Amino acid sequence: xxxxxxxxxxxxxxxxxxxxxxxxxxxxxxxxxxxxxxxxxxxxxxxxxxxxxxxxxxxxxxxxxxxxxxxxxxxxxxxxxxxxxxxxxxxxxxxxxxxxxxxxxxxxxxxxxxxxxxxxxxxxxxxxxxxxxxxxxxxxxxxxxxxxxxxxxxxxxxxxxxxxxxxxxxxxxxxxxxxxxxxxxxxxxxxxxxxxxxxxxxxxxxxxxxxxxxxxxxxxxxxxxxxxxxxxxxxxxxxxxxxxxxxxxxxxxxxxxxxxxxxxxxxxxxxxxxxxxxxxxxxxxxxxxxxxxxxxxxxxxxxxxxxxxxxxxxxxxxxxxxxxxxxxxxxxxxxxxxxxxxxxxxxxxxxxxxxxxxxxxxxxxxxxxxxxxxxxxxxxxxxxxxxxxxxxxxxxxxxxxxxxxxxxxxxxxxxxxxxxxxxxxx
Numbered sequence: 001x002x003x004x005x006x007x008x009x010x011x012x013x014x015x016x017x018x019x020x021x022x023x024x025x026x027x028x029x030x031x032x033x034x035x036x037x038x039x040x041x042x043x044x045x046x047x048x049x050x051x052x053x054x055x056x057x058x059x060x061x062x063x064x065x066x067x068x069x070x071x072x073x074x075x076x077x078x079x080x081x082x083x084x085x086x087x088x089x090x091x092x093x094x095x096x097x098x099x100x101x102x103x104x105x106x107x108x109x110x111x112x113x114x115x116x117x118x119x120x121x122x123x124x125x126x127x128x129x130x131x132x133x134x135x136x137x138x139x140x141x142x143x144x145x146x147x148x149x150x151x152x153x154x155x156x157x158x159x160x161x162x163x164x165x166x167x168x169x170x171x172x173x174x175x176x177x178x179x180x181x182x183x184x185x186x187x188x189x190x191x192x193x194x195x196x197x198x199x200x201x202x203x204x205x206x207x208x209x210x211x212x213x214x215x216x217x218x219x220x221x222x223x224x225x226x227x228x229x230x231x232x233x234x235x236x237x238x239x240x241x242x243x244x245x246x247x248x249x250x251x252x253x254x255x256x257x258x259x260x261x262x263x264x265x266x267x268x269x270x271x272x273x274x275x276x277x278x279x280x281x282x283x284x285x286x287x288x289x290x291x292x293x294x295x296x297x298x299x300x301x302x303x304x305x306x307x308x309x310x311x312x313x314x315x316x317x318x319x320x321x322x323x324x325x326x327x328x329x330x331x332x333x334x335x336x337x338x339x340x341x342x343x344x345x346x347x348x349x350x351x352x353x354x355x356x357x358x359x360x361x362x363x364x365x366x367x368x369x370x371x372x373x374x375x376x377x378x379x380x381x382x383x384x385x386x387x388x389x390x391x392x393x394x395x396x397x398x399x400x401x402x403x404x405x406x407x408x409x410x411x412x413x414x415x416x417x418x419x420x421x422x423x424x425x426x
Contacts, residue, residue: 001025001059001089003119008090012121016047021055021093026062028149031322037062045076055096057081059089061149065325067106082106083150087118111135111150116163125373127174127406128390133161133204134180139223141250142261142328143290143321146181155186158199162207169213174406175371176208177218177389184226202230209238215408216240216371216386222247224272225264236280242386245276246286252307253300256293261328266307273311284387286315291348292341293321294332301344305351314359315393316352320345353419360416367426370396370411372403379403385421393419400425 001023002012013019022044026037041058048056055078063070063080070080079096081089084107092105113135114120122129136150165176180186187199208217217240222231224247235243251257252266277283289304308316320341323330336344370383373395381403382395397420398411411423 001086002121002123004087004090005093006121007119008094010090010093016044017052020053021057022048022053023057023059023089026058026060028061028065029145030319030324034062041074041077045074048076055079055093057089057093059086063104064106064111065145065149067104071104080104080106084110084112086112087114109151111154113154113156115156115160116167122168122171122173125406126172127371128177128373129168129173129175130177130179131161131164131168132156132180133178133183134186137181138185139182140261140328142259142332143293143324145324145327148326150181153182153185153189155188155190157190158187158204158207161204162211165208165211165214165217169211172406174214174408175216175218175390176214177220178208179220181221182223182226183219183221184223184231200228200230202228202234205231205234205238205241209234209241211240214240216242218242218244218386218389220246220389224249224262224269227272227276232276232279242284243280243282244284244286244387244389245280246389247272247276248288250288250290251293251300251304252289253296253303256296256300256304259295259329259332260290260293266303269307270311284314286317286389286393287311287313288317288319289348290319290321291344292336292338294329294336295334296321296336296344305348308348308351309355312355312359313352314387315356315389317392318345318348318352356419357416360419360421363413363421364415365413367410367412368423370398370409370423372398372405372407372409375403375405381405381409383409394421396421396423398423398425 006012016022024040024044027033044056047053057079058077059081061083064082067080067082079092081092082105085105134155136153137147138153184201186201186204190199192198222245234241249269250260250262254265257264368385370385372381372383375381379401381398383398384395388394398409409425412426413421413423415422
């Protein structure tokens, strides 16, 4: 959206206080994300009431899902732009500025998927970027509202993804993080290549692995039942593709997995984890789980805790279940009380922190490479190992001289600070 606005002559303000138009991009995946989005809208709306802003725009999944309802509840917002209308934001603002057209721009069941020709402005650190390789989802998980928000699955072409990777690398980006709602389905909707069939994810990774201007390529959101031998091979042997697997397993109880409509069992998930660890040298394994799913008993939860303890995941995200409209799970009875769900969440976080503490302690004294994200002062920086995805896996506090943002440093791990590490340049 920023790229499209800049291309159309809009200036991008460094601070909200300098802006005449504010665009709030929102999420509506789970209850806590909706609450955070609404809080942000109301906070900016207060500024508008004080005369700082002329226009307030709310974009993304929240208006895509609740556009008409939001328009009634939030009269202080001028424009609502759904995920289908991202590309046209400049035209929409032009029309709104002339006061001839204000309102809701949402097309149900559709999401715009950008490509390498779409103008783009990188946010945050210029040495790290995300690339969206696909959009939407065709899976039928009982708890997930994404298919209804983002629409049917659609892939970008291999050529488009590789071209964007090359463009980002040439602009100074050292790390690429590949994202989609379901990365492992990439290519299933693309045209078949004569004699080769439809493109597959491992072929995309092999092509990206040849982009010499980039150092790290990390794949996120791998669906567990779609992991192939070919995918494992490139994750193990890639020169730039990292041995990092982010695979959401969601639970350790067969009964709950069935209710979630995940199409797998705890034993199949154990076999997958063991297969990944046996096949990928230096593997970093991240997963996510949900506690408090409808019908989750104490016994089901105990199975999940035992599963987490047994699998010893390197990274673990824990979510509390929330009812989502237009999902199968909302129709299920035996809802878990919020108090119990909260207790289970806190306990599982505590279990994982102990696992991580032991894993982190084992790294003390080892040498590795860190990508520096920021500087606290000239001799103290914050960076990440290849095993640490941006914003979710902790950081490394690096001590050394002549540190530079966006560059790599060879370090020795010297200590642990909860989920973060300390290191010194060698």
